[in-house]
Each structure stands twice: as structure tokens, then as C-alpha cells.
Amino acid sequence: MKRIMNERGITLVELLAALALFGVISLLIWNFFFQALSFNEREVTKNQLQQEANLIVNTMQQLHTKNKIKSIKEIDSKISIISINKEGEEIPISFDNKNIKYNLITPNDEIINPGNIFSFELTLTSENPIIEVKTKTTFSKLAGQYQ
Template sequence: MKNQKGITLVELLAVLAITGIIIVLIFSVLLTGSNASHRTAAKQQMQQEANYIVEVVRNEYLKLHGPKINLKIEGVGEQQKLKMGSQVISRGYNYKIIEPASGTIDPTINSNLQLELSAPNSKPFIIKTTLSKLR
């Protein structure tokens, strides 16, 4: 036989199989990175919202001889609103007031605040803080 140059069908199939495996691996790494990025962004957004809620409640708490602070949740699902009195301080998450159970904070005493924020497809974010004044 003469020495023929070229590639055989088996060689071509082997190259295609190896290329396919490499492409699948690269795609899975990119997809995993993208999902991690979205989870991190959602967590940061919930943390920023939690910081804002605490700051609003804290500012009201620190007012000199202010009335009791009433926190309440209105709505259902993603349409929930967290209200302080009649003022909406947060919306778009699921909220759960853990402490104080009544949702009423007395600014004349040290008070614990524990609140849970959650969004679809993400872990809940729990706020735990103590509100106090120098007396």
C-alpha cells in the first residue's frame, strides 16, 4: 500500500469527543461561577436592606423620649411591606419579626431586635441587634 496522508474516521471521532468534553467542562465552570455571582449579589442586596432597616429603626429609637415603635408586616409573598407606624421602610422581601414578638419596641429601655428577611431562591438573612441608649 501507498503511504496515504490524512485522518481516519476514528481519529476524527476521538477529536470531536475530546473537544465536546472540554466544551462541557468549560460551560459547567462558567455556569457555576454565574450562579455563585447571582447568589452573592442577592445576599449583599439583602444585607444592605437589613442595614437600612436597622438604621431607620435605630434613628427612631434614639429620638429623645419618642413613642413606642411599632413594626408590622403587611401583604403576602413578594408584595410584603415592612412598616414602622405608617411609614413603609422596606418592601419586596418576605419578612418575619422574631423579636420583639409583639413588634413593639419601647425606646425607654434596651430592646432586642431580630428580624428575618428572605427572597425567593435564596437563604434567609437574619438581623440580630440590641438597641440601647447611653443613660
Template sequence: MNRDESGLTLVEVLATLTIFAIVSVIIWSVFFQGYNFSQKAISKNQMQQETNLLITNLLKIHQSAKQYNIINTSSNCEITVNITNKDNSTRTEIFNHSNMCFKFEIKNAITNPVVPNRAGNDVQLKLTTSDKKDPNNKIAIDTFLYRVKGVKYQ
């Protein structure tokens, strides 16, 4: 027999494949963990933007309406606002999103319907926005709906 033969034994090949598989699984899991974190961060950013838009719209309603009634429709994750304008006309605005669920809680002693003209009728709201796909991915924002004294709102 020739002792100068070079090559790999079956044990060396199996050991190499095992080490390669372990390293590949670790790299793969780190990649997907980073991807999932990135998706959750993107979702939180979108929820923050949608909640800020909702707050802006509710503030406009609070500053321009004679009175309004705000309703939580939890079955389809939307907020409905029934508005009575200064000319006594009424309209309804519905705030919803295809991927997000909106909920609110009035934190102070204001009752529905809200009459913003009365003194001390600033509304303290806690708005919660959650992802419909992952309800644990949510944000909550405490905010005030207010009117500035001395300003003539239209």
C-alpha cells in the same frame, strides 16, 4: 492503492468531537457555577447593606420617638412603623425593597407599642432579609435598639 495517504479517519474525527464536547460541557458548567455563586454573593452583600440601613433607621426611631408600634407585613415583605413623636404627632414609616423581603422578630419581652423611655426597654430584634427571587438566599441579624442613659434625645 497508495499506502502513503495521510488523513483522518471517521473514527478519529468522532473521537475528537466527543472529547471536545465533554471538555466543553465541563468548562461551561464550571463557568456557570462560578457565575451563580458570584450572583448569590452580590445578592447577600446587598441584603447585608439594606439590613444595616434598616437597623440604623429603626435605631433612630427608637432613640427619638416617644413610642412606636412595629408591624410585620409579611404579605408584601415590608416592615411598618407607626411612630408617636414627643409632641404627640404621629407618622408612619414603611421599610420595603423591590427585590428583598424584610421580616423581624422581637426576641425579648418588650411588647408593642414600644415605649423607649422606660428603664430596660431595649429591644432585641432578629431581622431576616431574603431575596424575593430565591427565598433560600437570606441573612439574619440579631441586634439591639437602645437608648444611652443620660443622653437627651430630640
């Protein structure tokens, strides 16, 4: 009697080994994907903080160049700037973002009537994820400009 062997199918052991290998590879890809997603979120937040710090410093620079700054202070994690234009009108500007904690470090807790040269350190901190961006700068105005 002739025996016919069919070897085209797979055994249960081979199927289980293939599923286990597929599971391990899927888990590695899944972890890599979520680590990349987390890294992306942190970098986007850091970029947004840096852009906010640049906006604040640029605004202060424009006010210092074109107007006279009366005061710069940080109250309850909010930055407030009061400047006086050439007509003598006060122009209040504030920076307040609920997701960002502002910290202005100056020689005296606030800058009142800064002269031609003044410096400060600005720290912005996000809540989730916790990221911090620091900026130190000094402003100066040439003699003869609006003071």
C-alpha cells in the same frame, strides 16, 4: 511500480476521537460556567438582603437616637415604624420590597413605646433563590437624651 503514500491527512477515527474529546471538554467548561453564574446570583441576592437589613437597622438606630419611637411592627411582611420628632409630629416609615419577606421577632409581636433599651431579631428572606439573612440587635439610649 512505485507507490506514493500521502500521510498528511487524518483518518475518520482520528476525527471522531478529536470531536468526542472536544465535546467532553466543552461540556465541562459549560457546566463550570453555569455553576459559577448560579453561585454569583446567590451571592448577589445575599448581599442585597444584608444591605436591606443594614438599612433597616441603621434607620431604626437614627430614629431611636434623634426621636422617640412610638411603635415598630411587622404586618404582612412589611415593617412599619412610627416615630415622634421633637416637635411632636408622627413620622411613619415603612420597608416593603415585593421580593423580600420581612419577619420581625420581638418579645411581644410588636414594639410599642420602647424605652431606652429594646431588642429584636430581623429576618429577611428572598423568594428566588431562597436565601435568609438574620440580624439580632439591641438599642439603648443614654439617660438625658430625648425620650
